[in-house]
Amino acid sequence: MKKIGIGVMGCANIAQRSVIPAIINLSDKFELKAIASRTADKAQVLAAQFNTTPLTGYDSLLQREDIEAVYMPLPTGLHKEWIAKALLAGKHVLAEKSLALDYNSARELVDLARSKGLLLMENFMFRYHSQHKAVWEMLQNKHIGEIRLFRSQFGFPPLDKSNFRYDKAVGGGALLDAGAYTLRAAQWFLGRDLQVLSAVLYIDPKSDSDIYGNMTLRNQSGVVAQLSFGFDNFYQCNYEFWGSTGRLIANKAFTPKTNEMPRITVDKATGTENLEMPADNHFVNILDEFYSSLLSNKHSEHLEDVLNQSKLLDCVRNTSIKVNL
Ligand SMILES: NC(=O)c1ccc[n+]([C@@H]2O[C@H](COP(=O)([O-])OP(=O)(O)OC[C@H]3O[C@@H](n4cnc5c(N)ncnc54)[C@H](OP(=O)(O)O)[C@@H]3O)[C@@H](O)[C@H]2O)c1
Structure with missing residues (x-):
């Protein structure tokens, strides 16, 4: 079974409490490659807890070639910048809700994901x-x-x-x-x-x-x-x-x-x-869905969900x- 290298952008509470344990739970599908924080100390503490690599600065996560997908639990207002950067770096993205501040931002990100053939999914678990x-x-x-x-x-x-x-x-x-x-x-x-x-x-x-x-x-x-x-x-x-x-x-x-x-x-x-x-x-179930959608190139339903949600x-x-x- 192909393993997807995944990185976590931000030492968020939800990442620590629920999503990183779920990534570890799916160790046949994902390999947690790194956790990045704006602050070196925070990255070190969380990475040590989950036995992975700490990185300082979100850009350093995107530079890693062994990371194919990013889990992004940042506040919504930071998503447009960081989802765009992640997609431009060729990474699939599972972003926390709400994925976008407004429909225009969602449209830009979905268009970018489509043009790159990458999956962009909102984490409504x-x-x-x-x-x-x-x-x-x-x-x-x-x-x-x-x-x-x-x-x-x-x-x-x-x-x-x-x-x-x-x-x-x-x-x-x-x-x-x-x-x-x-x-x-x-x-x-x-x-x-x-x-x-x-x-x-x-x-x-x-x-x-x-x-x-x-x-x-x-x-x-x-x-x-x-x-x-x-x-x-x-x-x-x-x-x-x-x-x-x-x-x-x-x-x-x-x-x-x-x-x-x-x-x-x-x-x-x-x-x-x-x-x-x-x-x-x-x-675990939404990560499973992220994994299978990513590998099967079935991206369109998730992209439509992002657009519909932000339009509403x-x-x-x-x-x-x-x-x-
Ligand atoms: N799906 C779910 O079940 C669920 C549940 C709760 C929350 N969420 C979503 O997950 C995201 C994180 O929520 P949370 O409660 O876990 O938040 P949180 O603990 O405050 O984490 C947010 C993280 O974003 C990073 N960050 C970067 N710039 C920031 C800024 N200007 N202000 C605050 N944080 C900044 C920080 O990471 P570094 O300092 O390490 O860089 C911080 O740890 C939100 O989008 C929220 O809606 C989802």
Whole structure:
């Protein structure tokens, strides 16, 4: 089996906690060649933890010929520069969400990936958790009848104010962060043809970033999605389908731990079913998808996903009423 040499750009929390362990888990498919940081000390500590090479400066990662793919967990506002540099250096890229600040940036990066024959994928790992396939099958089998409404909420209490998510200059804001998950989930279940009907973004005057918000969309069959997200909210991480004969709720839709059995609740007139879904590692699963797409040259679906997601995010921003807090 061909092994892909992969490098990590930035000592991000998510890299340390979830994605590098998943890379190591797939050691028949990936070889972790190096971890780069802006700071030598940080690179050394993390590289030592995962028994790989520390590099100072992101450029040094891109100069390595043994690295074919880059995992990029940088803040969104840095993606345009570094994804472009990585693609120009001939590397496939798995970039954290949100991949781009806006549609024009996404378009440029996708065009570049296409022209170079490289894979560019956005790391929406939740999509690859088996619980959603089980939900998908229940919906197809009309377990709750015809779908009347999709609703999703992802939000959490305030973060440390030094977190880059409050820094507009590097792409902060709740829409590009938590909101992006709900939008991606709506597209996966309702289709790519979503139209934004309305949105409200609540803006913190200090950081000039959206801290929470709501959006309403509909697909071509008329099914409506109501999505809510935020950084100043009671923790919620779910989606819900209201059908003609029942209601289905995924209680831990986006961030189930790899050893956690997420619960799906189905309410019907006959009673409530609480279904324990098998634990799954969506970080390993998305890396598996990255690996097979990269080798099979099946890039186009992932590139289309990037474009659709960023187009919708633009529509939400342009449609939204902004409320100053
Ligand atoms: N898919 C998921 O499950 C998931 C979950 C959480 C977060 N994320 C995404 O992953 C990315 C990282 O999130 P995180 O929570 O892990 O963040 P984090 O710990 O703050 O890491 C971000 C990294 O980016 C680098 N960086 C470069 N310039 C920076 C700047 N101006 N400000 C801050 N960091 C800068 C830093 O690496 P060096 O200092 O080493 O260069 C830093 O460690 C974000 O895009 C986020 O949306 C994804």
